[in-house]
Amino acid sequence: DVKVTQSSRYLVKRTGEKVFLECVQDMDHENMFWYRQDPGLGLRLIYFSYDVKMKEKGDIPEGYSVSREKKERFSLILESASTNQTSMYLCASSLSGVPNEKLFFGSGTQLSVL
């Protein structure tokens, strides 16, 4: 089974801090994704990457950036955290080039910005 590991389960940060959320997958998947999940809003795609050093904006990229220096690792960066970025952040990966692509998710990072 694919394992997607997110470095932190819970994080508490202050407004204005720079925040790094790390995600590692062990199945050599080309695609990696960052979502945030808020009550009543479902999962919303922030950024995704289909290859090393490649990135594409999702539906809500404002206030975030990403880094993919190695195939297995995809980082989400909050340059200056704000309280409205308090959320559950979910990383996922998938195998490219198949018509029935499946997403494999990590357990999530609950970020609180105070």
Add this chain to the structure above:
Amino acid sequence: LAKTTQPISMDSYEGQEVNITCSHNNIATNDYITWYQQFPSQGPRFIIQGYKTKVTNEVASLFIPADRKSSTLSLPRVSLSDTAVYYCLVGEGAQKLVFGQGTRLTINP
């Protein structure tokens, strides 16, 4: 992007069969139908996927009529541990999948 509509919540009892229907009127020819399950404080987990007719695995069955404008996830003999949110998604390519609010299924003793 094909949108889906599913009930916000459902309740059932242990040992019952639960059917959750999803409508996707604008499904495209190449789109697959995929269902995910999410427990509290965890990421969604893939449970089943299909293109047409019926698919069955060890967890669930998926029924898709010929016009593919809807699908039904069937969970046989549910237990308390099946309490979760279930998402129905359609699309080709993971970046095009839209997770709505899902169906919050509560199983009662």
